[in-house]
Amino acid sequence: MSPLLEVENLRITFPSSGATSRPVDGVSFSLSKGELLAVVGESGCGKSLTALALLRLVPPPGQILPGSVIRLEGTDVLALGAAELRSIRGRRVGMIFQDPMTSLNPVFTVADQISESVRAHQQVSKRAARARALELLQEVGIPDPVERLDNYPHQLSGGMRQRVMIAIALASEPELLVADEPTTALDVTVQAQILELLDRLRAARGMAVLLITHDLGIVAGRADRVAVMYAGRLVEEATTAALFARPSHPYTKGLLASVPRITGTVTRLTPIAGTVPPPTAWPSGCRFHPRCPDALPRCATDDPPALPVGEQHRMRCWLAEAGQR
């Protein structure tokens, strides 16, 4: 089966005085129809920029470097003209963000904003668009949807705003939903509601989801595959079951050991030493080597490629080679 989305060697640069910054530096992955791929990483690893790049929304002065490839069912997204790009943005690919308040327009009602999205992609009357908006509000589980249609964003709670954002994204029946930290700003009980909603919508619509998150907890039991990102690169990629059963990259292991658990014996956490380097000064060789407890001498100089560690399981770490021997 040909993938829905293919990303090859995505590189993004931000020109800055002095050092060049390359927050995303050679990211490749693919996503099949109906699949949920989670990209996990800490602040500054480049995961959100990767998501924005898919719709060519990298904020200036950032630029996607030549040689990067983004294909949506064979269409080269980076070569599209403005009109063709609009046929993808918000139509075939929907996007939701961490903070719905900054993505919703405060002076328009919920109905206006969902209808706008409906009418941008379908030629229907205003009345039909409003009816469709109501259906969408019901689909995303907003209580009292009829009254909510005429609410403004400030009248809604954070969880309801995120539901409205999801309704707007769904209006065009996208094949792919890019969800960038969709529940990070929400309380856990509301996060649980939104995650359940996304699971339900994905099952009902067969929509592919690219979930960008810092939280390994929301990935487990939800994503089909996981890609762990560090310093502008994917360092480990596997099926979710394999990643949690056999985390292999020292960074992935370090992340898992850092998370406090809600069950089992409480033991002292094992943090990762040091901090994430800035994108203007990625370390030489393997970018994780200065913080890596298992670093070999060659890690400081030789940049490891993605090496296989199992079926559908790869990592950028020289230990993969050592393990094969």
Next chain:
Amino acid sequence: MSSPLVEVRGLVKYYKATGFLARKAPPVRAVDGVSFTVGKGETLGLVGESGCGKSTVGRTILRLQDATAGSVFFDGSDFLALDPAALRQARRKLQIIFQDPYSSLNPRMNVGNAIAEGIEIHRLAPRAEIPGRVAQLLEEVGLDPGYAARYPHEFSGGQRQRIGIARALAVEPEFIVCDEPVSALDVSVQAQVLNLLADLQARRGISYLFIAHDLAVVRQIAQRVAVMYLGRIVESGRTEEVLARPAHPYTKALLSAVPVPDPETKRLRIILPGDPPSPSNPPSGCAFHPRCPDPDKDERCTTERPVLRQIGGIEVACHHAKVNR
């Protein structure tokens, strides 16, 4: 148990509505009768979602805000009733660290001076010894003593939190309110700060009130936990007991909503409907009743407010809570 270090009794904080219709609006009941104790060298975790009043509790007991009613016994006297001179003396022993240390550090004061400030004000060391003390404190929180001459903007989030901790430690406190100290940090750094707080407690015998929304983090650091909902404590007890056998339906739901980074963990998933209600207009009876999934919920829950009562080893405010369900 010997007498507690800090005893909070009947703490109440109402905010008057402001603006045009202020006289007609009911007050916001941010904290509505909260009592707890913290023993010497002990950590009490105060958990709840946004708007439950947990941060207001922390700020009110340190008199960063005036309480509407209640008392805070520390060192044999009511801290909330101290006159200004006595307050100044006592404040040294009660410190606070915040979620975002950046906004609590003066950007134009170097780190050394920021840490020295408290030592100077309380005359804890002769002037000549202060730089040595500062260096010691920086080392104690895991920072290079040479950083004293640097400014807050030169540090990462985790390092700033360490500076905030050093600043609190400078005046040799016996009790520290930790207000969401790790929630803005990445997991790998969060683990470093949690370990640091645990080490400091072991070494100096400090007591913490650890305010957080993340139950897993609280489990990692707190021996006892109190769960807040809409301005009141709904359940409290030893952390292990409360989390292993929660008695209040809200605690159960909160626990089930914690994302667990392990796909093998099969858990009961309770998805609460709706959002937390507004403290300016709390529901009648039990504040949790509109969202409560408990099958035993009845008329009484909507009319009569449950008070905390002992069940097994824990205290719970629910009419229908039973032992070991």
